[in-house]
Amino acid sequence: MKGMATNLFELLSNQRLTRFVMPLLSLIYTLLYVSAPTFPPVWAGNIPLPVWKTAIGLIGLLSSCLLYWSRQLPLLITTMETLVYVGLAFATSDDSFLIPLVGALYFCVCLSSALRIAAGVGEVAAAVSLVTVSMHAGHMLFLEWSARMAVIMAVVAAAIAVRSYRIRRETQQREERERIRSEMLARQRDQAISRAQVAGELHDSVGHDLTTIIALTQGFADSVEVEELQEVLKDINQVARDGLADTRQAVRTLVQEHEAIPQEPDDDGRRFGSRLHTLDELDTVIAHARAAGLAVVSTETGHRRQDRRQDNLCFIISREAITNTLRHASDPSTIVISRDYEQGGTLRISIRDDGHGNAHRQASGDWKPAIHDHQGVGLKQIGEQCRLMGGSLSCGPSENGGWTVEAVLPGTSEKEGNADG
Numbered sequence: 460m461k462g463m464a465t466n467l468f469e470l471l472s473n474q475r476l477t478r479f480v481m482p483l484l485s486l487i488y489t490l491l492y493v494s495a496p497t498f499p500p501v502w503a504g505n506i507p508l509p510v511w512k513t514a515i516g517l518i519g520l521l522s523s524c525l526l527y528w529s530r531q532l533p534l535l536i537t538t539m540e541t542l543v544y545v546g547l548a549f550a551t552s553d554d555s556f557l558i559p560l561v562g563a564l565y566f567c568v569c570l571s572s573a574l575r576i577a578a579g580v581g582e583v584a585a586a587v588s589l590v591t592v593s594m595h596a597g598h599m600l601f602l603e604w605s606a607r608m609a610v611i612m613a614v615v616a617a618a619i620a621v622r623s624y625r626i627r628r629e630t631q632q633r634e635e636r637e638r639i640r641s642e643m644l645a646r647q648r649d650q651a652i653s654r655a656q657v658a659g660e661l662h663d664s665v666g667h668d669l670t671t672i673i674a675l676t677q678g679f680a681d682s683v684e685v686e687e688l689q690e691v692l693k694d695i696n697q698v699a700r701d702g703l704a705d706t707r708q709a710v711r712t713l714v715q716e717h718e719a720i721p722q723e724p725d726d727d728g729r730r731f732g733s734r735l736h737t738l739d740e741l742d743t744v745i746a747h748a749r750a751a752g753l754a755v756v757s758t759e760t761g762h763r764r765q766d767r768r769q770d771n772l773c774f775i776i777s778r779e780a781i782t783n784t785l786r787h788a789s790d791p792s793t794i795v796i797s798r799d800y801e802q803g804g805t806l807r808i809s810i811r812d813d814g815h816g817n818a819h820r821q822a823s824g825d826w827k828p829a830i831h832d833h834q835g836v837g838l839k840q841i842g843e844q845c846r847l848m849g850g851s852l853s854c855g856p857s858e859n860g861g862w863t864v865e866a867v868l869p870g871t872s873e874k875e876g877n878a879d880g
Contacts, residue, residue, distance in 0.1 A: 481562040482526040487556040489519025491673050500552045518547055522559035529566035535580045537563040541586045547673035548590040557587075557607070559616045580615060587611065655840070665745065666710075666837075667782045669703040672696075674751035674785045703786075735767050736774040744778045745796075751785060751877075754793045761800030769806055772844060773798065776852065779837045780810035780864040788814045788862060804870025805850075814861035838864070 487863055492515070499511045506514075522543050529536040540563040545656060548554045567579035591604045595865035698795040745755045777796055784791050791812040842852040850868040857863045 466739040474640060479527075481529070481565070482523045485523035485526055485559045485562055486520065489516060489523060492519065493558065497551075497553075500550070503550075512734070515547075515551065515590050519556070519559070526559060526562050526566075530570065533563070533567040533570045534575045537567040538582060539563075541582050545586050545590060549593070552594065554587075554590045554594050554603075554607075557610065560586075561610060564611065565614050565618045567620045568615055575736050580611070583611060584608065587850050612860065664707050667747075667778055668702060669699045669706065670782050670785045671751060672699040673703065674748075678752045733785075735771040736773055737767075738763075738770050741774050741777055744781055748781050748785065748794060753784070753791060755781075755796065756793070757796040757798075758801070759798045761798075761802075763798075763800055764804055764870060766804070768848065768871050769804075770870055772841070772848065773808055773866075775841055776808055776845075776864065776866050777810055779841060780854075783864075784812040784862065788812050790814075791861065806868045806870070807866065808864075808866045810864045811857055812861040813859055 493512045497512070497515075499508065503511060522540060525536050525543075537560075540560045544556060544560045547556050547701065548602055564579055564583050568576050571579065574705060586774050587607045588604060588734055591607060592600065606779060638875075675697065676692045676696040680689050680696065683689060683692070690803045741757075748755050791814050793813045795809075795811045797809045799809075838852065838854060845852040845866055845868065848868060850865040850866060852864070854862065854864040
């Protein structure tokens with residue numbers, strides 16, 4: 460039974476179908492009305508019956524054709540059908556020509572605004588009441604008027620039901636489209652995040668390893684005097700540089716689409732790479748920098764807390780800063796890494812290099828602009844993660860001519876406490 464009702468509502472809510480059905484029903488009613496044994500009223504007694512029926516048929520045809528445009532101009536067509544009904548009723552002394560009128564009223568209720576619906580129902584009820592009062596008297600007046608009002612109210616109720624069903628169906632379809640669109644965007648976002656994670660791992664791990672190889676081979680080549688060995692080291696150095704350039708290009712390609720999508724921090728902070736790093740791994744990075752000829756000083760003050768997200772981001776920032784020093788700084792000799800744990804759990808990080816040798820290279824004509832002048836892909840992505848964690852990251856030239864990277868990382872528990880407050 461429910462399925463039959465749904466199919467009926469589906470049929471009635473199909474405006475393209477009812478656009479043709481209503482005029483067709485009105486035309487059939489007109490043919491039945493004209494074919495019935497009707498006679499002209501007293502005032503038209505001199506008009507031949509065929510001529511009279513032809514005139515009535517043409518008026519009915521006009522009314523039926525008007526219903527075709529009810530979908531575009533529902534209230535206007537209802538008003539015109541009301542005038543035709545009143546005129547035809549008084550001309551024929553017959554108030555039964557209701558089909559075109561209620562058809563127009565159906566479209567008016569289905570498609571119009573509340574104010575226009577009230578106007579359409581009001582003018583139809585007034586016209587039917589006027590005609591009924593003019594043609595009936597006594598106890599028949601109430602019966603005829605009640606019957607016609609019942610027909611009008613039934614049409615209005617059916618139109619309201621169909622209108623409600625159509626609105627609900629359109630809402631469901633719109634929600635379904637939004638759901639599909641949201642799922643598609645979620646898939647695109649997940650793919651972009653996955654690419655960004657791969658890009659982060661390439662940039663951080665592979666980039667750091669290649670930079671270390673470049674620094675080690677460059678330093679060793681400058682210290683040996685065997686020409687054949689120098690050539691081999693230069694070849695290794697060049698291959699590493701080419702690999703580093705290819706890696707950076709791959710990283711930029713992977714993060715290009717990712718940057719246009721707003722991100723949210725993962726629950727475990729696993730944004731740059733496939734696993735969380737610990738501060739113990741920073742010793743390996745420092746060892747590589749020392750092997751490349753840098754004096755690395757690492758200090759830590761305060762009480763370190765067991766905060767995996769904070770430790771992971773601290774490692775990533777420190778590794779990126781050391782890698783940038785090896786890659787871009789001009790003859791650095793010292794890197795100073797300091798970590799200060801505040802009482803509330805906030806970690807302040809500072810990584811500074813001295814960058815000595817810039818003035819010498821610039822004066823000798825061997826100076827090249829350092830890429831320290833902008834953050835690049837790595838620090839930009841890391842800075843975004845710091846902001847998502849509730850912290851900050853900044854970098855810029857130091858007073859001694861080197862470069863400084865500073866970050867503030869709140870503890871996970873501290874951030875949750877602030878959010879609750």
